[in-house]
Amino acid sequence: MKRTVLITGATAGIGRATAIRLAREGFRLILTGRRNKLLSELQQELRKEFEAETLSLCFDVRLFDEVEKHLGRLPEGWQEVDVLVNNAGLAVGLSPMHEGLIDDWERMIDTNIKGLLYVTRCIAPGMIARRSGHIINLGSIAGREVYANGGVYCATKHAVAALTQAMRLEMTDYGVKVTQICPGAVETEFSIIRFKGDRLRADRVYEGISPLTADDIAEAILHAITTPDHVVVQDMLIMPKAQASATTFHREQSDLNSTHKQKE
Numbered sequence: 001m002k003r004t005v006l007i008t009g010a011t012a013g014i015g016r017a018t019a020i021r022l023a024r025e026g027f028r029l030i031l032t033g034r035r036n037k038l039l040s041e042l043q044q045e046l047r048k049e050f051e052a053e054t055l056s057l058c059f060d061v062r063l064f065d066e067v068e069k070h071l072g073r074l075p076e077g078w079q080e081v082d083v084l085v086n087n088a089g090l091a092v093g094l095s096p097m098h099e100g101l102i103d104d105w106e107r108m109i110d111t112n113i114k115g116l117l118y119v120t121r122c123i124a125p126g127m128i129a130r131r132s133g134h135i136i137n138l139g140s141i142a143g144r145e146v147y148a149n150g151g152v153y154c155a156t157k158h159a160v161a162a163l164t165q166a167m168r169l170e171m172t173d174y175g176v177k178v179t180q181i182c183p184g185a186v187e188t189e190f191s192i193i194r195f196k197g198d199r200l201r202a203d204r205v206y207e208g209i210s211p212l213t214a215d216d217i218a219e220a221i222l223h224a225i226t227t228p229d230h231v232v233v234q235d236m237l238i239m240p241k242a243q244a245s246a247t248t249f250h251r252e253q254s255d256l257n258s259t260h261k262q263k264e
């Protein structure tokens with residue numbers, strides 16, 4: 001029986017790349033996100049390219065009623081989720097706390113922490129009952145370090161690290177694996193969202209380096225979910241070769257070649 005993987009945030013970036021990589025390997029996929037058109041296009045692409053069996057569900061992970069409506073009663077044939085990839089997430093804004101926008105904070109906290117919890121609350125009980133399953137949480141280098149002006153985003157990713165550890169402590173007795181994947185800079189829609197559509201500013205984040213690609217992280221997720229049953233990848237930190245810490249990059253253009261520049 002092919003395993004079923006639920007990916008939150010499959011409309012872009014790491015989630016979308018993971019969907020494509022896993023479809024190629026024959027997994028059945030539940031694809032979620034807020035942009036229905038992108039979900040439909042991805043579904044068609046995966047069916048055409050890989051004859052993938054997919055279900056798409058359009059909802060906002062911040063709204064528990066919506067999450068429960070879609071995931072609390074999955075359709076016939078899709079009720080057993082073997083792997084949950086808690087990927088939906090974002091950074092919004094880059095400013096010190098004394099100037100931060102409350103709406104930016106709410107979006108990050110509600111998506112990255114509460115959204116992950118809401119989805120897990122709906123899916124984990126089935127895994128516990130079946131004594132089998134795997135939860136993969138997208139953390140970040142920002143969950144291991146903090147940097148000025150990104151305090152709230154960093155706090156949400158530190159929360160993901162804490163929740164991941166607690167899940168593991170709670171679920172190991174039930175045979176459920178728990179993994180955290182922590183990337184450094186990955187070029188996706190992430191910086192465009194962080195800078196609210198300012199593409200020039202977003203491009204500067206990756207200037208003079210070869211950032212990670214969404215495919216690099218999809219490959220890591222594939223590895224984590226295809227180890228033998230007795231093996232768990234608990235935690236992976238994956239950085240571009242040119243990135244030494246959250247704020248330290250070696251850039252080919254020397255005028256940008258110092259710590260912190262990309263976060264200013």
Ligand code: NDP
Pocket residue numbers: 008009010011012013014015032033034035059060061062087088089090091111115138139140141182183184185186187188189190191193214
């Ligand atoms: P993208 O912006 O490219 O993709 C984010 C995905 O999350 C989209 O599919 C988006 O879908 C979904 N999403 C955002 N908000 C919501 C919501 N409220 N409800 C449902 N879905 C939502 O970013 P990445 O692929 O880069 O990010 C994926 C994860 O990886 C995030 O958790 C991020 O924090 C983490 N990460 C990213 C890094 C990077 O440098 N890019 C580094 C480290 C970690 P839609 O808009 O359709 O809802």
Ligand code: 8X3
Pocket residue numbers: 139140141142150153183184185246
């Ligand atoms: C995204 C990476 O360094 O912009 O999680 O916080 S960073």
